[in-house]
Amino acid sequence: MDLFHNLAIGFATAVQPANLLYAFFGCLLGTLIGVLPGLGPLATIAMLLPITYALPPDAALIMLAGIYYGAQYGGSTTAIVVNLPGESSSVVTTIDGYQMAKQGRAGVALATAAIGSFFAGCVATLALAALAGPLTATALLFGPKEFFALMILGLILASVLSSGPFIEGIGMVVLGMLLSLVGTDLNSGSQRFAFGVPQLFDGLDFVPLAMGIFGFAEIVRNLEQDDKLSLVTQKITNLFPTRDDFRRMVPAMLRGTALGTLLGVLPGGGAVLSSFASYTLEKKLSRHPEQFGKGAIEGVAGPESANNAGAQTSFIPLLTLGVPSNVVMALMVGAMNIHNIHPGPEVMTKNPTLFWGLIASMWVGNLMLLILNLPLVGLWVKLLTIPYRYLFPAIMVFCSIGVYSINSGTFEVYEAAIFCVFGYVLIKLQLPAAPLLLGLVLGPAIEENFRRAMVLSRGDATVLLTSPLSAGLLAAAAIAILLIMLPTIRARREEALQE
C-alpha cells in the first residue's frame, strides 16, 4: 500500500529526536497560549515565524503545526474549568463543559475533551494522508485558469464563513489583494505602490501586518474590556467517564470528527466553524435537547472532536493545492516561503519527508497532548492567575523582537505600529481582519494566474467559463454567494457565526 509506505516515511521523519523535541515544544507552547486568553495561535505563530528561520524546514513546520492544534487542547481546558474560552474554537465548550464542572464533573469533561480530541486527531491524520495523494494528482492537472477559479472560490467561501456581513468580508479580501500588489511586479519588473521606499520593493511583509492587527491592536481591545477573572477553581477528581458517559459521548465524538474533518477541508473552515456546527448538530440529534446547556456530555465530546479534526484537515488544501483555508494556514505559507518551499502540489513530490513527516508528527503530537494535558490540568489552570497587566507587555516584547528579526531592521517594527492603528480601526468598524490576510497572501498568485490565463486565451475572459473545471469552481462560488443572499440561510448563518 502506497499510503502505508508514505506514512512510514513520515513516521521515520517525525520520530527523529530533534523533530520530536520541536513537536513537543510546539504542543507545549500551543497548550500554553491556548490556556491564556487574549493570545491566540495566530499571534504566536506570527511571533515565532522569523525565529524558525534558523531551524530546518521540517522542524519549523512541525513546531508551528503543533502550536495550532495544541491551542485547541489548551483552549478547552480553560473553557471547562473556568468558563473562559482560551480560543475562539472552544467557545461552545464553555456552554456544557463549565456546567459539568459546576456539577463536580470537571475531570470527566476534561477527559472527554482530551479523548475526543485525540480520537479526532488520529482520524484527521489518516484523512489527511489518504486525501493528499488524489488531491495532489488533481491539482497537477490544473492550469492557470483553474487555479485562478479555485482561489476565487476559496476567498469567497472564506468571506461567506467569516462573521459580519458578507459584502464587507469580500471588501476586506479585495483590500488585502490590493495591499499584496505593493512591491515589484514580477512580469514587468516595475515598482507598484512602493513610493520609492526600498523596503517596500519586496512587497508588504505579512508578519508585521499580522502582528499589528492580531497582536498589538488585539491588546488595545483587551485592555478596553478590562474585566476581571473570577477563578472558581476546584479540585479535579475522578477523570474517568462512567459507562453511561461513554455510551453518550462515543457517537458524538464520531459525528464531531466526521463533521470537523469535512469542514476543515473547506476553504474558510477550520477549527472554529467545525466546533459550532458540531454543537448545533448534537443538539438537533439529541433525544434530550433540554439537557444542553446544563452539562450534556455530548456538548463537550462533539465540538471538541470537531475542532481538533478541523484544525488538522485544514492543512489539506494548503499542502495539496497551495490554497490556505484560514489565516493560520496563510501564516504557514509564510513559514514555508521562508524556507523556499512553495505550497502546492509539488511539495509532496519534491519534499516527501517534509510532507509526510508533518502529517505523521500531528499524530505524534496528539499523543503528546493527551499526556501533557490530563495530568497537568492543575498547572495550566494556575497559569490563568497571571494578571493580564503582566501578560500583555510580554506579548508586546515577543512581537516586537519577532518583527525586528524578520530582516534585522526597524522598518518592520514601524510597519507593525502602523498596522496596529489600522487593526484598531478595523476592530471599531467591526470589519473582519481574517479575509484581509487571506487576500494578502493569495493576491500575488491570483494576479499571476489571471494574467497567464489571459495570455493563453489572448485576452478572452470567457475562457474562464468555457473550461469545465474552472467553470465548475466559479459556479460553486456563485452558488455560495446566492445562498448567502437567501434570507433564511442568512439568519441561520448569523446565528451560527455569532460569538
Next chain:
Amino acid sequence: MKGLAIRNQRAFAAGVLFLAFAVFFFVTALNYPAGTAARMGPGYFPRLLAIVLAVIGLVVTLGAMTSTAERQVLRRWDFKGLAWITGSVVLFGALLFPLGLVGALFVLIMVSSRASHEFTWSGALANAAVLIALCLAVFVYGLGLQLPVWPSLLN
C-alpha cells in the same frame, strides 16, 4: 421619510474606508501602464481590483443609508490605550540601535504597561526585569539572534 440619513454609522464608516482605499489605489495605478487584457501591464490588475473595491464600498455606504438599515452607532474609541501601545512600539524601533536591546525593551515594557488601568510602577518594573532577563536568555544566548544588546556608545 427624510431622504438619506446615515442609519448605520458603523457600516457607513466601513464603506467610506473601502471607497478611500479604492480611490487611492486607482489613482496611484494610473501611473502604471495598463496594457491590454491579453498583455496586461502592471496597472491592469490593480485598476480592476480598485474598481471592484469601489463598487463594494458604494454598496456598503449606500446600504447604511437605506431606510431599512439596522441602526448602529460607532463604538467609543480608546485613543489613550492605542497611543500607549502604538507609541511603545515606535519607541522600541527608534531606540533599539542607540540604546541597545536592554534599554529599548525597558522603554517598551514601561510605556506599554501604562495602557493598563491597573498600572503600578513596582509591578511594571518587576515585570520589565523578568522579561528582559528572559529575552536575553532566549533570543540572544539561546537562539543567537543578531541584536544589539547594549547602547552603541559602549561598543
